[in-house]
Amino acid sequence: MEKAEYVYTQILKAYLDSYIISQKITPEYQETLSNLGNLYFLTDKFDKAILNYHKALKINANQKLILFNLGKLYLRITEYHKSVNAFKKAIYSDPENDSALRCLAIIYYINLELAMIYFHNLHNYQEAEGCFKKCIELKPQRDDLYKKLFAIYQKLKKHINASDICMSLGNLYLNKFDIENARKTFTTAVYLNPKNAESHWKIGFTMHKLENARKAFTTAVYLNPKNAESHWKIGFAMHNLGQYALALIR
Numbered sequence: 326m327e328k329a330e331y332v333y334t335q336i337l338k339a340y341l342d343s344y345i346i347s348q349k350i351t352p353e354y355q356e357t358l359s360n361l362g363n364l365y366f367l368t369d370k371f372d373k374a375i376l377n378y379h380k381a382l383k384i385n386a387n388q389k390l391i392l393f394n395l396g397k398l399y400l401r402i403t404e405y406h407k408s409v410n411a412f413k414k415a416i417y418s419d420p421e422n423d424s425a426l427r428c429l430a431i432i433y434y435i436n437l438e439l440a441m442i443y444f445h446n447l448h449n450y451q452e453a454e455g456c457f458k459k460c461i462e463l464k465p466q467r468d469d470l471y472k473k474l475f476a477i478y479q480k481l482k483k484h485i486n487a488s489d490i491c492m493s494l495g496n497l498y499l500n501k502f503d504i505e506n507a508r509k510t511f512t513t514a515v516y517l518n519p520k521n522a523e524s525h526w527k528i529g530f531t532m533h534k535l536e537n538a539r540k541a542f543t544t545a546v547y548l549n550p551k552n553a554e555s556h557w558k559i560g561f562a563m564h565n566l567g568q569y570a571l572a573l574i575r
Contacts, residue, residue, distance in 0.1 A: 330450065343358070351370060355381045355384040355385055355388070358377045358378075358379070358380045358381035358384070359378070359381045359388070359390075359391050359394075361373075361374075361377040362374045362376075362377035362378040362381065362391070362394065362395075363394060366368070366394065366401075370406050371398060371402055372542075375395070375398060378391055378394065378395045378398070380383075382395075384415075387418035388418065389415045389418045389431055390431065392411050392412070392414050392415035392418060393415045393435055394419060394514040395410075395411040396408045396409075396411035396415060396438065397410040397437065397438070397533070399411060400438060400442065405442050405446050405447055406426070408438075408442060409442060409443075409447075410438060412435045412438055412439050413439070415431065415432075415435050416432055416435055416436070421506055429463060432459075432463065433459075433460060433464060435461040435480060436456045436457075436459045436460050436463070437460050439452070439453075439456045440453050440456035440457045440460060440473070443456060444473070444477065450477050450480045450481050453477050454474065454477050454478075457473050457477065458474065461474065461493075462484075465497075466485055466497070468494060468497055468498070471490055471493060471497065472494070473493040473503070475487055475490050475491065475494070476480070478490060484517045484518065485517070485518055487517050488513075488514045488515075488517035488518035488521060488524065489514075491510050491512050491513045491514035491517065491524075492510075492511070492521070492523065492524060493510065494510050495507045495508075495511040495524075496527075497508035498510060499527075499530075499531070500573075501561075504531050505528070506531070507531055508528060508531035509532050511524050511527040511528045511531065512528060512574070514527075518575055520548060521548070522548035522549035522556075523549075524546065529536075
């Protein structure tokens with residue numbers, strides 16, 4: 326382990342020396358300044374890293390990746406407000422040379438970092454809410470993002486919003502054929518907003534016991550009498566329970 330660390334340190338030093346030489350030859354070359362900043366960051370020389378990142382940004386202030394790295398550095402040294410400012414600038418910058426996919430990936434990670442800072446460090450739940458929403462928009466298959474947003478709505482006591490995000494998470498579980506987690510999530514949605522007909526219907530859809538399913542679909546019909554599918558599901562459940570006459574009424 327010690328030998329590996331020594332080799333790694335020597336490699337970093339060699340890179341650092343070469344970039345310092347490059348900087349002397351072309352002091353206004355943005356890529357060299359950015360790479361120097363990255364190497365100083367890796368070697369925990371944060372002041373020098375910040376200095377080189379800012380020099381690079383003076384040449385072109387709209388470099389998303391440099392701003393992202395600067396935000397990460399400020400996060401590392403717990404200067405959260407500066408980190409937030411760097412990340413926000415990165416979101417609004419639009420460098421011509423970045424591919425669309427690379428931009429989206431960076432925007433996602435910036436919003437995720439911002440969300441975590443707002444939520445855990447600054448306790449600014451309104452800002453965290455917006456960032457997590459953007460993350461879900463960019464990566465809708467990540468169930469942990471919905472759970473984070475749910476936690477924010479609990480902090481803000483936004484019960485209807487919390488119920489709605491449970492519905493979205495439950496639908497995600499359904500799409501993954503994770504019926505048990507879908508049922509639990511829809512049940513939470515009902516608890517938070519008992520008047521949501523769709524959540525009752527979804528619980529019925531995920532129920533394995535026909536009698537419980539019938540009750541859930543009946544509640545859905547009560548809350549939304551015009552939902553034809555709920556009527557059909559009640560009839561289906563009654564038929565399977567042997568209640569043929571009632572099933573025909575449906």
